[in-house]
Structures are given as structure tokens and as C-alpha cells.
Amino acid sequence: MNALAFSSSPRSNANSKALLHSFACGLQAAGGSLETVDAQGCTLKPCRGCLRCNLIKRCAIRDDGWPEFSARILDADVLVFAAPIYFHHVPGPLKMILDRFRSFMQVRITEQGLLHTPWQEWRKHFVLLLTMGAPSDEDARPVVELFEYMTGVLGPSNRLSVVAATKLALSGQITMDAAQLRHAYGKLGLDPDRAEEDCARNQGYLKRAYELGNSVVKR
Template sequence: MKILVLKGSPHKNGSSNLLADEFIKGAKENNHQIEEFDVAHANIKPCLGCDHCGMNGPCIQKDDMASLKEKILESDMLVFVTPLYYFGMSAQLKLVIDRFYSFNGRLTSKPIKSVLIAAAWNQADDTMDDLLTHYRTICNYLDFDNQGEILGLGCGTVSMTRNTVYLKQAYQLGKKI
């Protein structure tokens, strides 16, 4: 299976990417083809809502989304990786999802699996509720087959994350894919 990991953290060596790396390790052991794309450091502009694309054509903007779009459409699975910022995904990852608009029809017509990996400082049980609802709504809207979520509570720093069960959970999820 071709898996595209969309890393949405501005911190290249942060907790959410650490969790993603464990997922990748498990998935590679199952001989899946993994590609990582650092959306947080790519040149991706926000959707203008201009409707030039008509939801199924070229976007008027010329940025890294054109190459990312092709990678997405060639993939069997998307892994959304984000730190939790104010109870939602990072703005960098949200930019990419908003830009799905230009190829919405192609996304919904292709069977795509997905996973969410998120890290939060807070440990309260309801910390990830809004992010989880948003992610699942995106999956429902785009007909993505959600394969699971790793919601790392108490993962505010890499050292905090290393002392949680979430690294093992991320590895195991990657291994079972």
C-alpha cells in the first residue's frame, strides 16, 4: 500500500512527528511504501475560494500543492499528523485540507484510507474532542476509510511523549495497517 504521511507540525523534531515516526516504523515492517511530506514547511497558500478550479480542475495558485495533489491522488492512505493547537489541527495542515477543494471530486471517487496522529500538552479526557470530530467529519465527507487515531494526551514535549503509551500505540497501528 502507498501511504502518504502529511506532517503538519512546525516542530520538525516535535511530539507529533515522533508519534508519526513510530507509525511509519510499524508500517514499513509490513512492507508498505511510505512517503512523508512536510506540509508545515512547504509553500502552500490558503484556498482563495475563487472557484477557478470548479472543485475538479487546476488551482489558480502556483505553489507546492500541485505536486502534493499528485502524491495524494497516487496514495492509498493519508496519515494526518498534527500538534493540537487551540483544540484543532495546525494551521499548516488545515491549509492543505482546505486546498482539497480543487480536486474534491477525484478524492471522493477514489478509495482512500486515513489515520489521524495528534499530540497535545493537555491530559484532560475531552482535549481532543473537537479535533476528532473535525477529522471524522472530513473522513465522512470525502469517503475516507478511517483506520484509526492516535490521540497523544500529555505529549507537550518529546521527553513527555517518550514516557507515554502513545509511541507504542502509534507503532502498533502502523504495524496492523
């Protein structure tokens, strides 16, 4: 079982990176392997909407490393996307990578709507590890809906799992203990008396990410 992860936060001590670390620990404990790509440092070019992929069955952009990059995507059993929610969606560098997934399929316009035909069969487990400052995971709904759509059009054998961690505004907040969280809440204008409860919830997110990493290998 091999996994390819895309880490997209610009923060060095990002909450989404902590979730990804827990996921990786769980996956590796079960015997899986994981490669991580830093989306922020990625040199891929954006999709230019030329639609040539509909004709040549691959992306027409060849001078940015995409041929090798796309081969790694196709070879992976599990695709992991670790992202903070910035203005209700993933950071731009990750969205740019997702746009290039267009070249994995033919898209035809019909009177009834768009018809998607992948160039090859996909049987992958997609994993979303999302963090956000909002107290409700509804803030991540546009991202989850995008991935529900993507996994569907790429093939019925794909699966999607989501861990969406909320109320995380500061770098490294998900790993703070109750005392650190109480201090942080004072600065953020949040109720310090919720610190212990929220600390336990944050640990629960990390545990869920670990267990998810473990389970994708054992399935």
C-alpha cells in the first residue's frame, strides 16, 4: 500500500501538517509507505484550458514535470490532501494541482450535461485532512463537495474519507495542551473555560487521523 500526500499549508507549524503526521504514523505502523509533496513549493504550471487532453489522452504541458508527477499520482493506492481552509476553500497551490487532474479524463458536453470518461480505471482511496478556524465544519463543505464530485467522475471504485478539524486559528493549535489553549483563547477573545474540552477534541482529531492512516492499509 503506497500513499501520496499533498501538504498545502504555507505555515511551518500548520495544524493540517500535524493531522498529516498522525495519518502517516498510523499508515506506517500498519506497513504502508507515504511520500509527501509540498504544494507550496511545487513548480507545476496551471492548467491553461487548451482541452488538448481530450484528444491526446494526457496533459499537453510537458515542460514542468507533470509527466513524472502524474505517474506518481496514478501509481498511488491512496491520495491524501492536507489543507487549511482559507476563505472557504483550499490554498491556491493545491487547487492548481487539482485543476491538472482534468487531463486524467475526457470531458464531453452533451445536452444532458458533462460526460466524464477516465482514461484508465481508478481504484483509489482519497483522504481529506482539513483544518479551519470556523467552529463548524460547514466552512469546509465546498471542498468536500468538490472531492465527492471528483472521486465520483474518476470512477465508482474510488472512496473518500474526511477528517475536518474546526476552531483552529493559530499555528500548532491542534497540538496545544489545555494550559496553552487557555492562554491562546484569551488572545483570540474565546472562552478560556472551553480550553480543556477543546483540547480533548483536538486530540480526538489527531487520533482519528492516525486510525484512518492505519485502516487504509488494512482494508
